[in-house]
Amino acid sequence: MADDTSALVTAADAVSQLLYGLVGWAMIAMGVVGLLAALLRPDRLTPAATVAALSLLFVACGYFLRPAGRRRWDRRRSISRFGRDRTVEERIVRGESHVCVDCDDRMDEGLVRRYREEVLVAGVPVYTRSEGRNHYCPACAAGESGDRAAPTPQAATERPSTATERS
Template structure:
């Protein structure tokens, strides 16, 4: 697998994400429309005792499918917290920064330039039933390999070895902590 992603692959990814978003929003809209129509029929007294529950069930399924198809909703669902979380939630996640990504940042601890190490992302979000609705702030801290292994007890030397010799698989962000 090449180290850099080709321009056509990036374009295909963007178009694919856009089409999934359109399909997701269409499913959500169709589902909400079905539910609203059935509520209108119920208010007017025209609701069918068999048809109304079936349409509401199918419409609810369409809304759920739309949420799971839409990439933005999926990313928010991946960042969910416990169901009891309501209001402002602060969270931290971290991931390994590989040299092949092409970043050149400064370490927040020692100030040295780095192109590999650890990235910590601090988020403040407004959550409803544990699902982030709005992200109010995002901040990043970058750490070189030496500072990451000495300052964070959860990071071991084997993690540092993975930073220095990354495999071809893409590493995803992992949650570090959740502050209350």
């Protein structure tokens, strides 16, 4: 019974993501059509400005209704951030088989680091330039994190693994 429920929940989530995406893109399309109508036929300034403002609102709402737009919004930074930004996120994985990037050993648990380089506008990522993941076994992860008794000079100059860096 629990498998049926989880299958139903998974299907409902998939349908929800699809519908949010469709509604988001429809709102973006309506906003673009409204903007074009306001720009191509500016007979009177007040109605054209009103249509343009509502169209921009439709585009913004459509962007954030889309699942990808919401994920980007969840990764936002300070509103004063513009330009390229690098981030590294860490999480512990268990039950997945991967190869450690340092020692090339097979592992079933360890640490995964996701790195991204994104372009920010007012703190919101608008474009991801590069993204990747590195998997580490527990021994290599402990060695890189600085949990060793005597840190090396190289480890002291490395940036923290959860750092956000601006270039």
